[in-house]
Amino acid sequence: MIAVDCTNALAIKDKLLVYVADKLEALPILKSDKFLLGFLDDSAIDKLDVIYAIEEFLESLDLRKNFQILSKGNDIKIELLDEMDMEEKLEKISDSDSNPFFECTHCGFMTMYEEELKTHRLIHYI
Numbered sequence: 001m002i003a004v005d006c007t008n009a010l011a012i013k014d015k016l017l018v019y020v021a022d023k024l025e026a027l028p029i030l031k032s033d034k035f036l037l038g039f040l041d042d043s044a045i046d047k048l049d050v051i052y053a054i055e056e057f058l059e060s061l062d063l064r065k066n067f068q069i070l071s072k073g074n075d076i077k078i079e080l081l082d083e084m085d086m087e088e089k090l091e092k093i094s095d096s097d098s099n100p101f102f103e104c105t106h107c108g109f110m111t112m113y114e115e116e117l118k119t120h121r122l123i124h125y126i
């Protein structure tokens with residue numbers, strides 16, 4: 001299990017979790033300001049893959065320079081370095097939510113409710 005600590009990066013936590021879990025096809029477990037990533041069959045998750053996925057996510061939002069990724073043991077911590085421009089960039093993230101539907105990337109299942117999609121997605125990991 002790899003823990004990703006988003007205490008200082010709460011604004012991006014939810015989207016980051018979905019992105020990284022999808023990318024690695026890992027099962028995310030939310031724990032307040034952190035999330036854990038693991039595979040259902042208990043095989044080891046490569047921390048570097050997680051870090052690459054986080055970097056990719058930040059780059060896709062043009063936020064790579066605003067965050068620092070720290071790695072220690074099985075923990076990864078994401079720290080907000082620079083709040084400049086953050087607001088504008090985060091607005092762009094929420095803009096991309098204007099589509100009211102959440103779509104499953106595995107089978108195209110669509111729902112209006114993010115929670116329902118999360119639950120639905122679990123069937124692909126079993």
Ligand SMILES: [Zn+2]
Nearest residue numbers: 104106107109
């Ligand atoms: Zn699906």
